[in-house]
Amino acid sequence: MPLNASDPLVQIGITSVVCTVPAIGTTIFRLYIRRGRYWADDVWALISALSQFIMFSGSFIHITQSSPRRWMIAAYYMMASAFYAVVWFARLSIVFSIIRIHPSPTIRRMLFYVAGIFFLITVVLISQLYWVCEPQPGWKDEASPQCKLPDQVVILQLVTDIFADTILVAVPVRLIMTLSDKKLRRRLLVIFSTCLITTAVSLVHAAFIFVGAGHQEVMAAIAEDCVSLIVCNVPVVATVMIRKFSSDDRNPARKSRITNNKTLSLKFATLNGRAQADTAASTAQQTTTFGTGTGWFRWDRELPETESSEPNTSTVLSSVELTEATQQSGPTDTLDIRKPDSEPQDLYPPQPHSRDQDTKKVYWLQDDS
Numbered sequence: 426m427p428l429n430a431s432d433p434l435v436q437i438g439i440t441s442v443v444c445t446v447p448a449i450g451t452t453i454f455r456l457y458i459r460r461g462r463y464w465a466d467d468v469w470a471l472i473s474a475l476s477q478f479i480m481f482s483g484s485f486i487h488i489t490q491s492s493p494r495r496w497m498i499a500a501y502y503m504m505a506s507a508f509y510a511v512v513w514f515a516r517l518s519i520v521f522s523i524i525r526i527h528p529s530p531t532i533r534r535m536l537f538y539v540a541g542i543f544f545l546i547t548v549v550l551i552s553q554l555y556w557v558c559e560p561q562p563g564w565k566d567e568a569s570p571q572c573k574l575p576d577q578v579v580i581l582q583l584v585t586d587i588f589a590d591t592i593l594v595a596v597p598v599r600l601i602m603t604l605s606d607k608k609l610r611r612r613l614l615v616i617f618s619t620c621l622i623t624t625a626v627s628l629v630h631a632a633f634i635f636v637g638a639g640h641q642e643v644m645a646a647i648a649e650d651c652v653s654l655i656v657c658n659v660p661v662v663a664t665v666m667i668r669k670f671s672s673d674d675r676n677p678a679r680k681s682r683i684t685n686n687k688t689l690s691l692k693f694a695t696l697n698g699r700a701q702a703d704t705a706a707s708t709a710q711q712t713t714t715f716g717t718g719t720g721w722f723r724w725d726r727e728l729p730e731t732e733s734s735e736p737n738t739s740t741v742l743s744s745v746e747l748t749e750a751t752q753q754s755g756p757t758d759t760l761d762i763r764k765p766d767s768e769p770q771d772l773y774p775p776q777p778h779s780r781d782q783d784t785k786k787v788y789w790l791q792d793d794s
Contacts, residue, residue, distance in 0.1 A: 434569065440644045441484045444651035449474055451658040458665055466521035473514035473654050480507035480650060484643070494565070501570050502558075504643075506551050511650040512586075512623070513547040515657035519593050519620065522660055527600060539592060546585050553578060571639070579634045586627040593620045609667075616663045619656045626652045 452474040459467050486500035517540055524536045558564070558572035597617045604610045630645035 434640070437484055437640055437643050437647070440647050441481050444647050445477060445481045448477055448651040448654040451655050451662060455658040455661045458661055464521065464525055466518045466525055469514050469518035469521060470654075470657055473511050473518060473657065476507045476510035476514060477650055477654055480504050480511060480647070483507060484647065494570075498565050498570050501572065502554065504646075505554050505572070508646045508650055509547055509550045512627075512653045513543055513550070513589075515653040516589050516593060517543050518657040519660070522657075523593075523597055527596075532596065536596070543589060546589070550581065550585070553581065571643070573637060574634050576635070579631045582627065582634075583631050586624055590620045590624040594618060612667055613664075616660055619659050623649065623653050623656055 452470055455470060456463075456467060480503070483500045483504035486496065486503075520536055520540045520543065524533050524540075527533050527536070554572070557575060557578060561572060564570055564572045594617060598614060601610055601613045601617070604613070626645070626649045630642070630649050633642040633645045
């Protein structure tokens, strides 16, 4: 028997399948990329995906109309609660992704408070369903039970969506703008601006709630869930794709010319003399490519960062352990950004420093061999 595409219940089922498959797929791919390095953002992404699967299951219980009445009502509540869980747990994943790689301890501490607010909003929104719908028993007698949500639900949903997505765009954009690589900066701006897509979809969903669109309201909720889950995975997946297919990988001339079985040691400090140090090594005739400095392009924080009280001074340089460097017997080239005691041999003369550029660094190259 062919499916009737004009049947609202069939439309809900098709929407669930079409939207859920890519959302779950991107989450699985994200977890594969992050294997062995899982952190809180990956856990929240997984919980969001599990909530999406619960909503997917509830939608089919809801549309088949083959279960007892109380199970149909429970399926509606399951879908409605899972809707908020998917959206807000996906946002929590983005928050913890930013916490994981942001160089400023102050911003990271503030983002922990933001994460707490997001979780509280999730609890309030889910609780609102019950204190709004339970006093209205009439909807439970329908063939496909669906509570008619009042304007207070729509208003709270819109306000919290705009508030959350503004934070999720503003915080990373501020950090991205400090990158010197304009091409990389544009790419990352596009990646994090995808959070605004969630806001756009939530506006459509809110409009359907306002007009009481019935099955279209459910379809918009499913679409918003899936978009939210995909968006939370975009920073991890897209940056891996950029790193894999970037022009830097295709153009060897732009890579660092440090080869011939030498060990690379990197040190850095700010111009005010308060030294910080991170070290990294690359060996075995390996051509080394420097990272972006803030760790955004790697989207990882495998080495501990030494942080300063000043913003934008921490750097993640490599994922190679320092112990590998100590095992090499070959000569060592040291790129020292701290001013040396003796006059170095400048292979790359320092650029003139302007007093109004506080974060600019001066480079010296010396051979310890």
